[in-house]
Amino acid sequence: MPQSPEGIRPAIYTLSVYTQCRVADMSIGHTLLGLLEAGPRHGYDLKRTFDEKFGHDRPLAYGQVYSTMSRLLKNGLVEVDGVESGGGPERKRYAITDAGITDVGAWLSQPEKPEPYLHSTLYTKVVLALLTGRRADELLDTQRAEHLRLMRILTQRKRKGDIADQLVCDHALFHLEADLRWLELTAARLDQLAREVRR
Template sequence: MSIRHVLLGLLAAGPRHGYDLKRQYDAHFPQARPLAYGQVYTTLQRLVRDGLAEVDGTGSEGGPERTLYRSTREGARELGRWTEEITAPAPFVTNEIFAKVVVSILVTAAGGRDGHDEGRPDAAAHLRAQRAAHMERMRELTAVKTSPGADLSTVLSADYALAHLDADLRWMTTTSARIDTLTAEVNAL
């Protein structure tokens, strides 16, 4: 996710200071990787440097002095370009679950040639445990998105995560059914 563009999008609603941008980010992207205040201010400085945002004044409003930022005309054009770009689907997706299953199959196929039997990975057991963890997370996300007062960002974020978890589950089911075949294929190499 482009923090630069997300902050430009939040600035499109009007001038904001870094603290407010951080709060808005947290509210609209609750399931995203956390955004540190330092990253907000560094990104704002870069947006100003690149002519995409500008300082709109400072104020204290009864607290510490805060700098207000607003998007420039060029910032609005950049935001428009970014939102219109098609994000290319990744040709292959590799994650930690995939890596653990592949390594487990390779170790099983090696058949203990390293002389160490303890802690030998079991791909099928790992997939069963991972499936249970995914199912639990899906239940949690479903409860979050269906809770009274769930806002649009929360519902959309939960739906997105649920779709990815569902895809992982389908992959786990297919892979579980093929573990013996995959292990045999590795042994044949």
């Protein structure tokens, strides 16, 4: 991103700025698996692609990439597709297994528990669905249904509760409503997002 003369990032709300707002506990393993679905990659390539798409200001540590890949390997979700030994240290190339593809599919289709600042995990899921040729619109609809299910429970609780219950439920309802508006807007902009993430 171009910087101003003072070295301060310009406050432009772009896709790359948005991805900086990701949640810390996003599933790194699933994200790396999703990236591998496009084709086999070396650990270094995986890290670079991850940082480019999801971790602009918080790049993934090399150690985290390799520990995650070891875990995925142990669980049979990836396999070593080849080893290059050139002049430097050995470089393993990883490929996703059928079990890995199933695991990514299950993660993407599972709605997240509605909670504040969920948008970053959802954003990641939407991008990965687009990258892997899955139905991002269905993912958004599934999440929408899950949000509305919780809103119904809160609305019901509010109807039966006292004023304190009503206010607490209202607070949660307004946050969920904001999430839902984001889901609707994202659904309306999927084509635009698909063009950008596949560039």
